[in-house]
Amino acid sequence: MRVLVTGVAGFLGSHFADRLLGEGHSVVGVDNFSTGFHENLDHLAHEPRFEFEELDICTAFDPGPVDYVFNFASPASPPEYLRLAVETLRTGSAGVENTLQIAARYGAGFLHASTSECYGDPLEHPQSESYWGHVNPVGPRSVYDEAKRYAEALTMAYHRTRGVDTHLARIFNTYGPRLHPDDGRVISNFIMQALRSEPLTVYGDGSQTRSFCFVDDLIEGIVRLSRSDEHLPVNIGNPTEFTILECAQTVLEVTGSKSELRFEALPVDDPTRRCPDIAKARALLGWEPHVSLKEGLIRSLDFFRSKAGLPLSVAPPR
Numbered sequence: 001m002r003v004l005v006t007g008v009a010g011f012l013g014s015h016f017a018d019r020l021l022g023e024g025h026s027v028v029g030v031d032n033f034s035t036g037f038h039e040n041l042d043h044l045a046h047e048p049r050f051e052f053e054e055l056d057i058c059t060a061f062d063p064g065p066v067d068y069v070f071n072f073a074s075p076a077s078p079p080e081y082l083r084l085a086v087e088t089l090r091t092g093s094a095g096v097e098n099t100l101q102i103a104a105r106y107g108a109g110f111l112h113a114s115t116s117e118c119y120g121d122p123l124e125h126p127q128s129e130s131y132w133g134h135v136n137p138v139g140p141r142s143v144y145d146e147a148k149r150y151a152e153a154l155t156m157a158y159h160r161t162r163g164v165d166t167h168l169a170r171i172f173n174t175y176g177p178r179l180h181p182d183d184g185r186v187i188s189n190f191i192m193q194a195l196r197s198e199p200l201t202v203y204g205d206g207s208q209t210r211s212f213c214f215v216d217d218l219i220e221g222i223v224r225l226s227r228s229d230e231h232l233p234v235n236i237g238n239p240t241e242f243t244i245l246e247c248a249q250t251v252l253e254v255t256g257s258k259s260e261l262r263f264e265a266l267p268v269d270d271p272t273r274r275c276p277d278i279a280k281a282r283a284l285l286g287w288e289p290h291v292s293l294k295e296g297l298i299r300s301l302d303f304f305r306s307k308a309g310l311p312l313s314v315a316p317p318r
């Protein structure tokens with residue numbers, strides 16, 4: 001297949017491109033580097049099956065015939081989408097429509113990277129796909145949440161009225177190597193702070209929960225969803241729930257750091273609880289995650305150690 005991957009210079013997009021190339025497909029990657037980085041693509045510099053074009057998906061573009069479109073482009077970290085508020089809304093609206101039109105033009109499959117933020121600060125727990133969510137439509141996070149909810153509606157409309165073979169992955173917090181060390185997400189913040197012997201910044205009292213999925217598990221779930229017949233949203237995430245305090249303790253344990261905790265203000269509308277019900281993914285895709293938070297953090301450590309200018313934890317074989 002020849003496959004378009006948008007947001008290819010980001011955390012998930014670059015891993016997904018690696019997976020497709022590893023399976024023998026050709027990848028056309030696009031990115032505007034608003035939150036992505038060249039270094040995530042450096043290892044593909046001499047890969048003949050990888051083409052790259054720097055562009056903003058909000059402006060119509062034509063990558064030529066493709067068999068599949070994977071739309072990962074969008075700021076994803078709260079500090080970044082708050083900084084890029086209007087750009088995030090445009091990317092989730094005009095940008096998503098441009099990529100849907102490419103899929104429609106070439107009769108390609110389409111998968112959109114949606115999010116657990118569609119559930120907002122959920123009143124149902126755990127969150128299953130049938131829950132419609134509890135989103136503040138005008139709060140600071142609305143630029144991301146409402147863009148993603150609109151994108152889901154748009155994707156379903158292209159499926160229902162234009163016959164595009166679409167798929168919607170509701171991704172829950174995912175981490176791993178290439179998660180940008182300074183983009184403000186909790187796992188990268190905590191690991192970098194622990195490695196630098198700085199205090200870990202816990203927002204609020206740390207009792208809010210998240211459920212963290214290691215990137216390899218996530219990518220496998222996305223691949224399976226893209227090859228399924230399911231058009232309605234499917235949760236892809238790890239259903240083991242941690243408080244943010246437990247997450248901080250696990251990072252301290254894995255890094256061996258003596259850092260203290262520093263409590264800071266909770267961001268506005270920060271969801272209180274978040275945990276995916278993955279019964280649908282299990283039944284439809286035969287998928288579930290296998291990597292625990294502790295194991296995934298250990299597997300991520302060398303990436304973050306190199307970003308902190310520290311030697312790798314295990315000496316590579318000579």
Ligand code: NAD
Binds near residue numbers: 011091113171
């Ligand atoms: P990321 O910020 O690392 O990657 C996003 C990439 O998209 C970046 O390379 C950025 O430069 C690019 N981009 C943004 N706007 C663009 C535009 N208009 N045109 C072209 N490129 C653009 O984030 P990520 O964690 O890799 O997230 C990828 C996707 O997965 C996003 O759509 C995000 O909403 C979704 N998602 C991620 C998570 C997670 O935990 N990582 C959770 C839920 C949903």
Ligand code: UDP
Binds near residue numbers: 244
């Ligand atoms: N968080 C924290 N300290 C940090 C960064 C984040 O306590 O340095 C909290 C944040 O308030 C939220 C959770 O960790 O409750 C996850 O935040 P993240 O930005 O990673 O993603 P979110 O799930 O909020 O989109």
